[in-house]
Structures are given as C-alpha cells and as structure tokens.
Amino acid sequence: MIESEKQFCSLETKNERYYKEYIKKLPKAKNYNYSVTLEIMEYYNKGSIKSLKDISHTKFARILLQLIFCQLNLFGKVGYTHNDIHEGNILIKKHTTEQIFNYKYIITNCVDASNEYNLKNNYEYILSDYDKVFHFRKDFFDRYYGDIDSEMDTQRFLEYSLYSNLLSTIKMLIEKLNKDDKILILNKLYDVQNKYEKKILRKNKQLIITYSKDYDFDKFRKEMLIINCYFIKKFIESLKI
Numbered sequence: 001m002i003e004s005e006k007q008f009c010s011l012e013t014k015n016e017r018y019y020k021e022y023i024k025k026l027p028k029a030k031n032y033n034y035s036v037t038l039e040i041m042e043y044y045n046k047g048s049i050k051s052l053k054d055i056s057h058t059k060f061a062r063i064l065l066q067l068i069f070c071q072l073n074l075f076g077k078v079g080y081t082h083n084d085i086h087e088g089n090i091l092i093k094k095h096t097t098e099q100i101f102n103y104k105y106i107i108t109n110c111v112d113a114s115n116e117y118n119l120k121n122n123y124e125y126i127l128s129d130y131d132k133v134f135h136f137r138k139d140f141f142d143r144y145y146g147d148i149d150s151e152m153d154t155q156r157f158l159e160y161s162l163y164s165n166l167l168s169t170i171k172m173l174i175e176k177l178n179k180d181d182k183i184l185i186l187n188k189l190y191d192v193q194n195k196y197e198k199k200i201l202r203k204n205k206q207l208i209i210t211y212s213k214d215y216d217f218d219k220f221r222k223e224m225l226i227i228n229c230y231f232i233k234k235f236i237e238s239l240k241i
Contacts, residue, residue, distance in 0.1 A: 046092035049125070054178040060185070061239060063090075066125045067169050068232055069103040069117055072225060075162050076105035079136040079221050082127055083160055085168040087176075093124040107222060110229035134160035136211070136220065157208050162228045163200060170235065188238040196231055203227045 049063070067090065074080050082089075101124065103117040110117075158164060174185050204227060211220045 044091040044093040044124075044126075044128075046094050046123075048088050049090045049092060049176065050087045052176050055176050056178065057181045057185070057239075060173055060177055060181070062121060062123070063125050064170065064173055065119055065236075066101060066121070067127060067173070068166060069101075069106060069119065070127060071162065071165055071169065072110065072229065072232070073103035073105045073117075076107060076221060076225050079217065080130070081134045081136070081160055081162055081165045082130060082132070083134055083165065084129060084132040085127065085165060085172060087172060089127055089129045091126055091128050093126075095122050095124060098122050099124060107225050107229070110225065110233065136217075136224075158201065158204060161204055161208075162224055163204055163231065166228060166232060185239070189235065192231065192235045192238055196234055200227055200231050 055063075071082065098120055099122065101119045101121070103119075106117050170189060174182055174189065177185060204224070207220065207223055207227065211217075
C-alpha cells in the first residue's frame, strides 16, 4: 500500500535569491525567513503528463481522483497547499502490478462514505516540486502575516487556498481531454461553480479570518476539508464516476 504523502522527504534551503524575492510577494510578509521543500524523488518512469493528449473521460477521472485525493490528504495531515500546479509538475509511474493508494487523512464522508480512501491502479500520478508550498500552521502563519485585514489580505490568501489548488488541478486536466469530452466536462465544472462557488469562497474567507485569531490548527484543517470536500463531491457526482 502506498501512502500519498511520501513525496515529502526533507527540508533544505535552496536558491536563496529566488526565495527571498518569492517571500516578498506573500501577503503582509514581515521578514525574509523561509524554508522550502527539497524533494528526494524516486524515478517516475513515464515522465510528466505533458505527453498526454486527447485522453478519455475514464482516464481523466482516474488521474483526477489521485491528484485530488493526494491534495486533500496532505492538507488533512499537515496543512500544505501546493501552489505551482502545471502539467510538468505531475509525474507518472507505471507499476508492474496493481497498486493500492491510501489517503488516510481525508475526513469521513468527504467524497463517499469511506473512513479511509483507497484507489487501485497500475499507474501512479503525483504532484511534484513542492518548493512553493503554503503552510497553514500557527508558526508559519504568524511569522509572515500577523493580523488579517478582512477586506484585503483574506482575498490574497485565497490564492494559496485548498480550493484554488483543487480548481487549478481540475482545469489543467480538462485541457488534456479530447475535444468532445472537454466541452462536456467544462460545462459540468461551470455548473458546479455557478451553484456553489460563492458559498465556498465565503466560507473559506470566514475560516481564514477566524483561524488568524484563535490558531486552532486541528479545527482549521478539519473545517477547511469539509468546505472544499463539498465542492469536490458535487463535481465528482456530476461526472458520474
């Protein structure tokens, strides 16, 4: 069984000038202290999804579930969001036998009634290159941001939110679909966004403001997962997979 958080291997500072400039762009940065993830990656024998074109609805769903569950799982465990989602950062590994991918930090009833989420596939898809992670943790949050202005800073925090990352993943994968399925899935996504996005964004903002005051990290992660799982559940239901 493969646990999806395995790509986090060690922390090490790299490319000092780049990260000092990057941290200046974050909301209300107080100083230039920073840490980044250095990945010790195993070999992924199929490269990235750049090579995929005109994929079927079924293959789209299989890739999507792995990438979505991985992000929900990692946020549920440690509060990370990726913030650099593009096709070159999604790697593929073909296993010789069917694998079970376990996502044990997703809360109950997020997408279905399972207590733990397992997917079976010969192909493994992961997000790599975690050098722009945003960590919603008290010491990280407090170090850079301090008090939040509800009219200004919270809107910028949404750029680093779980919802923003999940939506970027879905839209990027939709571009890999064949023409007919692309139109179909885009329409389904737009329908779900039109029905639920305003509500989800409002709840995300409220939760971030509350967290900036009480720093209850366990409660924050749980409630953030509930909010964003609701959107994912509705989108997956629309796909009928």
